[in-house]
Amino acid sequence: MLIIDRRTLLRGGAALGGTALFAGLAPRIGRAADTLTLYNGQHRATTEALVAAFTKATGVHVTVRNAESPELASQIVEEGARSPADVFFSEQSPPIASLQEKGLLGPVDAATLKAVPAKFCANDATWIGATARTRVITYNKKMVAPADMPKSIMDFATPALKGRFGYVKQDGFQEQIMAIVHIKGRDAALAWLKGVKQYGRAYNGNRIASNAVENGEIAMALSNNYYWYSLAKEVGADKLKSALYSFPDSDPGNIYNVSAAGMLKSSKNQAAAQRFLAFMVSPPGQEAMIRTTAEYPVLPGLTSPFNLPPLSDFSAPVTPADMGSASEAYALEREAGLI
Amino acid sequence: MSASARGIGGRQRLPPRWLVLTGVIPFALVLLPVGYVALSAVEAGPSGILSDLIRPYTLNLLVNTLVLSVSVTICAGVIATAAAWCTERCDLPGRRWWRLATALPLAIPAYVSSFAWSSFGPAFQEMGGAILILTFYSVPLIYLPVCAALRSLDPNFEDVARSLGHGRWRSFRRVVLPQLAPALGGGALLVASHMLAEFGALSFLRVETFTTAIFDQYTAEFNNRAAALLSGVLLLICLPVAFTEAALRSRRRFARISRGSARRITPIPLGRLAPLVLLGFVALTVLGFGVPLATLGFWVWRGHSTGQGIGDLGKAMLTSVGYALPGALLTTLLAVPLVAATTYFRGRFARLSDRLPYLVHGLPGIVVALAAVAFTIRFTPAIYGSSLVVLLVYAVLFLPLAQSSVRASAELVPGEFTDVARSLGKRPLAAFVLATLPNLAPGIGAAFALVGLQVMRELTATLLLAPAGVVTLATEFWSYTSDRAYGAAAPFAAALVLISGVPVYLFTVRTLGVAEEL
Numbered sequence: 001m002l003i004i005d006r007r008t009l010l011r012g013g014a015a016l017g018g019t020a021l022f023a024g025l026a027p028r029i030g031r032a033a034d035t036l037t038l039y040n041g042q043h044r045a046t047t048e049a050l051v052a053a054f055t056k057a058t059g060v061h062v063t064v065r066n067a068e069s070p071e072l073a074s075q076i077v078e079e080g081a082r083s084p085a086d087v088f089f090s091e092q093s094p095p096i097a098s099l100q101e102k103g104l105l106g107p108v109d110a111a112t113l114k115a116v117p118a119k120f121c122a123n124d125a126t127w128i129g130a131t132a133r134t135r136v137i138t139y140n141k142k143m144v145a146p147a148d149m150p151k152s153i154m155d156f157a158t159p160a161l162k163g164r165f166g167y168v169k170q171d172g173f174q175e176q177i178m179a180i181v182h183i184k185g186r187d188a189a190l191a192w193l194k195g196v197k198q199y200g201r202a203y204n205g206n207r208i209a210s211n212a213v214e215n216g217e218i219a220m221a222l223s224n225n226y227y228w229y230s231l232a233k234e235v236g237a238d239k240l241k242s243a244l245y246s247f248p249d250s251d252p253g254n255i256y257n258v259s260a261a262g263m264l265k266s267s268k269n270q271a272a273a274q275r276f277l278a279f280m281v282s283p284p285g286q287e288a289m290i291r292t293t294a295e296y297p298v299l300p301g302l303t304s305p306f307n308l309p310p311l312s313d314f315s316a317p318v319t320p321a322d323m324g325s326a327s328e329a330y331a332l333e334r335e336a337g338l339i
Numbered sequence: 340m341s342a343s344a345r346g347i348g349g350r351q352r353l354p355p356r357w358l359v360l361t362g363v364i365p366f367a368l369v370l371l372p373v374g375y376v377a378l379s380a381v382e383a384g385p386s387g388i389l390s391d392l393i394r395p396y397t398l399n400l401l402v403n404t405l406v407l408s409v410s411v412t413i414c415a416g417v418i419a420t421a422a423a424w425c426t427e428r429c430d431l432p433g434r435r436w437w438r439l440a441t442a443l444p445l446a447i448p449a450y451v452s453s454f455a456w457s458s459f460g461p462a463f464q465e466m467g468g469a470i471l472i473l474t475f476y477s478v479p480l481i482y483l484p485v486c487a488a489l490r491s492l493d494p495n496f497e498d499v500a501r502s503l504g505h506g507r508w509r510s511f512r513r514v515v516l517p518q519l520a521p522a523l524g525g526g527a528l529l530v531a532s533h534m535l536a537e538f539g540a541l542s543f544l545r546v547e548t549f550t551t552a553i554f555d556q557y558t559a560e561f562n563n564r565a566a567a568l569l570s571g572v573l574l575l576i577c578l579p580v581a582f583t584e585a586a587l588r589s590r591r592r593f594a595r596i597s598r599g600s601a602r603r604i605t606p607i608p609l610g611r612l613a614p615l616v617l618l619g620f621v622a623l624t625v626l627g628f629g630v631p632l633a634t635l636g637f638w639v640w641r642g643h644s645t646g647q648g649i650g651d652l653g654k655a656m657l658t659s660v661g662y663a664l665p666g667a668l669l670t671t672l673l674a675v676p677l678v679a680a681t682t683y684f685r686g687r688f689a690r691l692s693d694r695l696p697y698l699v700h701g702l703p704g705i706v707v708a709l710a711a712v713a714f715t716i717r718f719t720p721a722i723y724g725s726s727l728v729v730l731l732v733y734a735v736l737f738l739p740l741a742q743s744s745v746r747a748s749a750e751l752v753p754g755e756f757t758d759v760a761r762s763l764g765k766r767p768l769a770a771f772v773l774a775t776l777p778n779l780a781p782g783i784g785a786a787f788a789l790v791g792l793q794v795m796r797e798l799t800a801t802l803l804l805a806p807a808g809v810v811t812l813a814t815e816f817w818s819y820t821s822d823r824a825y826g827a828a829a830p831f832a833a834a835l836v837l838i839s840g841v842p843v844y845l846f847t848v849r850t851l852g853v854a855e856e857l
Contacts, residue, residue: 045824078713082720084807208542329559339555
């Protein structure tokens with residue numbers, strides 16, 4: 001058996017650690033002109049597929065920083081004009097809209113904007129939708145029959161559903177609040193939030209909530225559509241105990257939201273950044289993304305391989321641009337005591 | 340030097356210059372996040388502060404945070420002390436193995452064990468579940484220092500107590516427990532402040548504390564102002580915790596020049612209790628280590644995504660270790676002067692610089708990481724985005740872990756060692772390095788292992804500050820679980836647990852003395 005005495009261990013450890021420490025101190029390798037820095041908050045597999053297709057098509061290398069979108073938005077705010085990021089790809093539109101409001105984004109090329117329907121983009125051309133998804137209810141088939149499902153999102157604020165549903169304060173919840181504000185007014189939205197807080201069970205993530213429905217912990221959860229599909233991909237759709245339910249067209253619960261991307265105003269690599277955004281909404285870029293996640297393409301004429309109901313069925317009266325950074329939703333959540 | 344010129348415990352009044360200079364570096368580093376929180380709170384303006392803080396929502400957070408932190412600390416403290424007593428003082432069958440087994444849950448990151456447990460249903464969620472799961476997770480952090488302290492106790496004190504007619508329990512309470520207080524307090528402080536900052540585990544367990552609320556604020560409005568206010572409250576909660584622990588240790592002297600006459604302690608027979616105690620140890624190991632590990636196995640077996648990304652496993656392992664080693668080295672190096680200054684000298688500044696890292700230990704990683712972003716990009720843009728920044732942030736986050744381990748050794752080494760070397764003509768730094776430092780080796784080794792362990796599982800700061808594109812075991816686990824690819828995530832978690840076994844073993848050996856005794 002190898003016997004190491006204290007001194008050898010300390011010396012060896014110090015040498016090993018010291019070398020690594022100096023490796024950390026070494027200056028960064030200068031960034032090649034054709035390298036793009038992407039801050040990515042979208043699900044990683046989706047972005048990896050997109051980036052691989054982009055690099056293959058253009059030869060431009062992309063360095064990706066992966067983290068949660070709100071954290072990356074906070075980081076970009078702290079970095080300000082010195083941000084090393086060229087492009088920010090956000091899982092939801094409100095984080096990128098908050099950068100838009102702080103004036104940190106540059107304009108997207110007109111040709112790129114033209115490719116995408118206006119309902120998926122910012123009003124001032126600072127960001128574009130990359131993929132779209134719908135707000136849905138995930139329900140456990142053993143615990144509730146489709147016929148007994150609530151007819152409106154507003155029903156969730158009533159005692160009838162007490163203890164029967166879960167909600168998640170992130171990833172689409174802000175957009176949901178904003179939709180109710182737009183359609184039913186601020187007071188209705190506040191009452192709805194208070195009801196949801198009183199009768200629902202808070203989960204700390206859409207994945208956790210949809211797992212809880214699948215495991216029969218709770219009958220229903222307010223969620224985005226693709227979480228169910230990713231669970232189906234992992235364990236097999238035929239084995240799932242949960243299913244998706246959507247509200248009728250006119251209901252404020254029947255909305256879509258987008259993942260969105262934009263170029264930093266401070267980017268030193270704007271030409272490559274614009275190429276990336278253009279590629280993102282081109283057919284090969286869109287296909288790379290919709291093959292890996294059950295989200296809708298924003299480019300008309302493409303269909304998801306995930307057997308999704310067509311997006312044109314949804315005539316949501318609220319667009320992601322209307323929702324902005326959802327600061328009114330934040331104020332309402334505070335007023336209702338949710339955050 | 341006459342005896343009257345010294346403080347209690349042989350402390351001189353003023354530390355030498357080298358110690359002040361090296362102690363200022365970690366102090367300044369740790370001050371940064373505190374300054375960031377303070378500045379953001381000032382930006383918010385005094386009018387906003389009160390209306391923001393005095394709400395039923397904040398009160399609820401306060402209650403949850405305190406209940407969680409206090410309950411986990413007490414439960415883990417009781418279990419750890421009982422377990423340490425059984426493995427060190429009783430004739431527990433196979434006690435060498437139970438020592439290692441009790442330390443094993445340390446190899447499992449809290450977010451992994453919480454995920455595993457929460458998948459069993461609502462019974463293991465919310466406050467009750469969180470206390471249960473995090474108690475199992477925290478036991479080793481108190482168990483190991485208490486074991487080490489039990490070993491270094493002079494059994495003669497107990498004999499004296501027994502000879503004076505005290506029963507076993509009474510002599511434990513009156514003689515042993517007070518001597519265990521520093522180890523117990525040190526471990527408890529780490530657990531309590533860690534609970535304030537825990538995020539990953541709690542998000543699976545559906546418990547809202549100040550830390551989860553701080554993340555909520557960033558999520559809802561990218562609101563650095565509201566988040567800073569909540570962070571300020573966290574700092575205030577940490578304040579009494581950190582200083583109470585220091586008070587527990589002050590005005591005591593633990594160092595002995597000689598270890599006294601070596602004497603084998605006769606183990607206390609467990610008798611009829613033996614099966615019960617054994618059952619307790621089996622339960623502790625199964626619940627703290629077995630269940631989370633079995634869940635990882637289940638994912639690999641059931642998941643469709645198993646095998647995906649497996650090609651990156653080797654690279655991620657290397658990167659994790661590549662950050663863990665220098666991170667642990669830097670943190671330990673910075674901790675030594677802090678500990679030396681407070682253990683061998685006195686003074687307000689030394690005391691403050693020793694306590695400050697414990698306050699920051701209670702802050703969520705996102706706040707410390709954003710403070711580092713704000714500071715480096717303004718004042719040292721050249722190093723922004725390099726590995727150096729993330730290593731420095733690790734030091735800020737994990738200094739207290741290193742301090743506690745090094746202090747455990749330092750308190751057993753009399754300050755006179757350095758004095759003797761000085762009297763032989765060595766300069767202050769040389770005297771410390773030659774006479775005291777070698778005797779701190781067990782503590783330094785333990786610190787190195789413990790910090791390395793935590794660096795490997797750190798997520799938030801690594802994501803935001805490591806050079807873009809860097810993948811570690813922790814970041815891979817996080818991104819695959821975000822995509823619900825549990826089968827793909829499991830090998831990364833398993834590798835993390837496996838590699839963590841090395842520092843856990845080293846930490847156990849270092850803390851409990853030489854390997855043969857284990």
